[in-house]
Amino acid sequence: MISFELPKSRPNDFTRVLPVVEEVIKGVREKGDIALLELEEKFDHVKLDSVVEDKVDELAEKIPPDLREAIDYIYDQLTEFHESIKPYNAGGNSKGVEFGVLWKPVEKVGIYVPGGNKAYPSTLLMAGIPAKVAGVSEIYAATPPSKIDPAICYISKKLRIKKLYRLGGAQAIAAFAYGTESVIRVDKIVGPGNIYVQAAKFLVSKEIGIDGIEGPTELVIIADENADAKEIVLDMKAQAEHGTSTFIVLLSTSQSLIDQVVPQLKDDNIIYYIIKVSTIEEAIKVLNEISPEHLSLYVANPKKYLDKIANSGAISLGATPPAIIDYAAGPNHILPTNRWARFKGGVTVYDFLKPVMYAYTEKPDEKLIRSAMVLARHEGFEFHAKSIGVRYGRE
Amino acid sequence: MISFELPKSRPNDFTRVLPVVEEVIKGVREKGDIALLELEEKFDHVKLDSVVEDKVDELAEKIPPDLREAIDYIYDQLTEFHESIKPYNAGGNSKGVEFGVLWKPVEKVGIYVPGGNKAYPSTLLMAGIPAKVAGVSEIYAATPPSKIDPAICYISKKLRIKKLYRLGGAQAIAAFAYGTESVIRVDKIVGPGNIYVQAAKFLVSKEIGIDGIEGPTELVIIADENADAKEIVLDMKAQAEHGTSTFIVLLSTSQSLIDQVVPQLKDDNIIYYIIKVSTIEEAIKVLNEISPEHLSLYVANPKKYLDKIANSGAISLGATPPAIIDYAAGPNHILPTNRWARFKGGVTVYDFLKPVMYAYTEKPDEKLIRSAMVLARHEGFEFHAKSIGVRYGRE
Numbered sequence: 176m177i178s179f180e181l182p183k184s185r186p187n188d189f190t191r192v193l194p195v196v197e198e199v200i201k202g203v204r205e206k207g208d209i210a211l212l213e214l215e216e217k218f219d220h221v222k223l224d225s226v227v228e229d230k231v232d233e234l235a236e237k238i239p240p241d242l243r244e245a246i247d248y249i250y251d252q253l254t255e256f257h258e259s260i261k262p263y264n265a266g267g268n269s270k271g272v273e274f275g276v277l278w279k280p281v282e283k284v285g286i287y288v289p290g291g292n293k294a295y296p297s298t299l300l301m302a303g304i305p306a307k308v309a310g311v312s313e314i315y316a317a318t319p320p321s322k323i324d325p326a327i328c329y330i331s332k333k334l335r336i337k338k339l340y341r342l343g344g345a346q347a348i349a350a351f352a353y354g355t356e357s358v359i360r361v362d363k364i365v366g367p368g369n370i371y372v373q374a375a376k377f378l379v380s381k382e383i384g385i386d387g388i389e390g391p392t393e394l395v396i397i398a399d400e401n402a403d404a405k406e407i408v409l410d411m412k413a414q415a416e417h418g419t420s421t422f423i424v425l426l427s428t429s430q431s432l433i434d435q436v437v438p439q440l441k442d443d444n445i446i447y448y449i450i451k452v453s454t455i456e457e458a459i460k461v462l463n464e465i466s467p468e469h470l471s472l473y474v475a476n477p478k479k480y481l482d483k484i485a486n487s488g489a490i491s492l493g494a495t496p497p498a499i500i501d502y503a504a505g506p507n508h509i510l511p512t513n514r515w516a517r518f519k520g521g522v523t524v525y526d527f528l529k530p531v532m533y534a535y536t537e538k539p540d541e542k543l544i545r546s547a548m549v550l551a552r553h554e555g556f557e558f559h560a561k562s563i564g565v566r567y568g569r570e
Numbered sequence: 571m572i573s574f575e576l577p578k579s580r581p582n583d584f585t586r587v588l589p590v591v592e593e594v595i596k597g598v599r600e601k602g603d604i605a606l607l608e609l610e611e612k613f614d615h616v617k618l619d620s621v622v623e624d625k626v627d628e629l630a631e632k633i634p635p636d637l638r639e640a641i642d643y644i645y646d647q648l649t650e651f652h653e654s655i656k657p658y659n660a661g662g663n664s665k666g667v668e669f670g671v672l673w674k675p676v677e678k679v680g681i682y683v684p685g686g687n688k689a690y691p692s693t694l695l696m697a698g699i700p701a702k703v704a705g706v707s708e709i710y711a712a713t714p715p716s717k718i719d720p721a722i723c724y725i726s727k728k729l730r731i732k733k734l735y736r737l738g739g740a741q742a743i744a745a746f747a748y749g750t751e752s753v754i755r756v757d758k759i760v761g762p763g764n765i766y767v768q769a770a771k772f773l774v775s776k777e778i779g780i781d782g783i784e785g786p787t788e789l790v791i792i793a794d795e796n797a798d799a800k801e802i803v804l805d806m807k808a809q810a811e812h813g814t815s816t817f818i819v820l821l822s823t824s825q826s827l828i829d830q831v832v833p834q835l836k837d838d839n840i841i842y843y844i845i846k847v848s849t850i851e852e853a854i855k856v857l858n859e860i861s862p863e864h865l866s867l868y869v870a871n872p873k874k875y876l877d878k879i880a881n882s883g884a885i886s887l888g889a890t891p892p893a894i895i896d897y898a899a900g901p902n903h904i905l906p907t908n909r910w911a912r913f914k915g916g917v918t919v920y921d922f923l924k925p926v927m928y929a930y931t932e933k934p935d936e937k938l939i940r941s942a943m944v945l946a947r948h949e950g951f952e953f954h955a956k957s958i959g960v961r962y963g964r965e
Binding site for chain 2: 190242252255259260265266267270272274275277279293296297363377380381410413415481485487490491494495497499500503504505506507510515516517520521525530531534537542543545549550551553556557558562565566
């Protein structure tokens with residue numbers, strides 16, 4: 176179906192399952208492994224003896240050679256990407272103080288890899304590689320037990336994952352957040368999932384780190400008259416593969432392009448939003464309001480518009496197909512949705528590093544000492560002021 | 571009081587006020603400004619006509635000259651700090667793809683400045699300056715109306731804050747998150763507060779960005795025999811000024827230092843934790859487990875231990891007094907508490923920037939195309955594969 180008007184809102188639905196997810200978390204905290212086994216039977220219809228997958232090595236052997244080769248190649252590319260953007264300790268000197276940040280890796284990370292009928296090894300690559308580049312020492316992963324994919328086992332080995340857990344949904348998140356007899360409590364959970372996973376990530380974010388809460392896929396395509404209609408149609412159909420709640424928008428300056436695209440999409444079982452705009456600048460204004468997960472900037476000289484783009488998770492420039500970012504180009508496919516691109520980016524090496532700030536001074540400028548003491552006293556913190564003054568003979 | 575044993579846990583209490591805070595948020599969403607005025611009367615005992623402070627310029631004039639001078643000097647120092655660590659667009663080329671990140675500022679930020687009987691202009695500096703360095707175009711601030719400090723007005727002017735709201739507690743957070751007739755809805759809220767503010771930040775983090783949830787102040791001091799007992803005592807008393815729930819620990823290799831410190835602290839109305847350790851390395855192990863907000867590494871050659879420190883919000887090295895970080899050294903005093911230093915740093919310029927990932931390729935390596943298509947097909951995403959293949963004549 177086609178709509179020539181944008182929707183008023185894109186409600187994120189996870190809040191409606193918060194009560195049931197609270198119960199799941201409570202169960203896991205109170206009963207540990209027993210709760211996990213019960214919940215897996217109830218929700219994933221699998222009777223397990225243990226939530227730890229102990230055949231990772233054996234299963235990894237079963238990966239088809241062409242898939243193994245593809246994963247090896249993509250692994251290199253994603254590593255290159257995160258290496259190219261990773262930060263180094265930085266700082267300087269000012270007013271007698273040496274200061275800066277030390278980037279320290281998160282120690283224990285849990286990666287949630289969604290599954291069920293399908294398996295998504297690409298998500299394990301997307302979350303695991305930036306963690307590896309950051310220097311995370313202990314990586315754990317969890318994926319629903321109904322189908323343990325040899326590709327996921329193969330990647331687990333490459334990433335030297337400590338344990339792969341056969342766990343899905345809210346119970347996987349609860350186990351990572353609070354630990355059980357078999358599951359290690361981690362410092363941060365990363366990875367997308369259904370609304371139960373989203374609700375659980377929100378609830379546990381009271382106590383541990385999360386990368387964000389990712390909802391249904393979103394794509395905005397900005398296309399001018401140079402864009403190829405056939406390619407645009409395939410890009411839109413590709414994102415539609417993620418399900419009927421995927422949000423897909425084409426903003427085009429070209430009526431002729433729109434006229435070619437519409438007939439090829441109108442019978443699909445999903446709403447595509449198609450809007451005619453007068454200029455690329457106008458399209459970018461609409462884009463910034465939408466703040467989507469993916470932007471395909473399929474226009475001539477795409478780089479000249481980058482300064483104007485404020486809010487988008489990832490951008491594929493020119494004819495670059497958005498789907499190549501989903502798999503292999505380098506950037507992540509774990510990206511902010513539901514307008515979260517207003518305030519955060521997708522998963523990068525930065526999600527696994529913390530800027531620890533430091534200051535070192537034997538004798539700061541007289542005026543800095545005085546300023547700190549004046550402000551401390553203004554706020555009524557006499558001992559703060561004294562503790563500074565005593566260092567420098569100015570009680 | 572002194573305890574020679576660490577507590578089993580440091581419970582964060584904001585969860586117990588979640589129900590009442592849910593009600594406050596609901597009221598603000600439904601009734602807007604009317605709710606805000608009612609809540610200010612109820613909680614802050616102030617009858618307001620408007621939540622917008624319209625006398626910022628006038629009040630700013632009333633700042634005492636020595637305080638103005640102190641703020642100007644500190645403003646420069648904090649700006650230098652965040653300039654020295656801020657990121658630049660980065661990236662590279664690999665396998666026929668050009669990729670990287672564009673650091674884009676968050677557009678609208680709301681700063682919460684706690685208050686009540688006291689005023690904390692330093693917090694407005696600590697949150698506002700990294701926002702300014704990041705290039706945030708619209709900064710808003712809110713502070714309880716019982717006492718609007720001229721220093722806060724003066725800093726608001728320096729930061730070119732768009733509006734200063736006379737709002738405190740959960741209602742301030744709700745107004746920033748959802749907007750009212752008078753209050754602009756922001757993209758991200760930054761700043762510490764009491765348990766009501768903490769609970770509100772957690773609840774609105776379903777929809778907008780927050781910097782974190784900051785609880786009571788924490789300080790770990792690691793001191794060897796070179797440390798000065800008088801200075802250590804003042805550093806501990808300084809952090810104790812934040813209230814009786816402040817968590818203060820001294821880990822020392824020197825029994826003589828401990829023996830000098832204990833008598834000067836034992837009558838205070840707060841528990842100080844004092845632990846004798848055998849080596850600095852042992853102290854750092856305990857520190858990493860505590861993962862405190864502040865670390866004072868008051869030992870000889872402090873830099874040689876930095877590699878071993880995994881978890882701490884900020885570090886003052888050697889004789890540097892921790893309180894100078896609270897006010898003027900450069901690093902922030904808005905820092906992770908309650909073991910959040912395991913997975914995040916304090917507020918920096920990075921809190922106001924988003925890494926927007928991009929990829930650009932006219933023709934990636936053959937093998938990258940094939941790898942992306944193989945992995946997409948393995949996951950059952952035929953249109954993803956096709957949308958890549960069609961670009962490069964490989965349907």
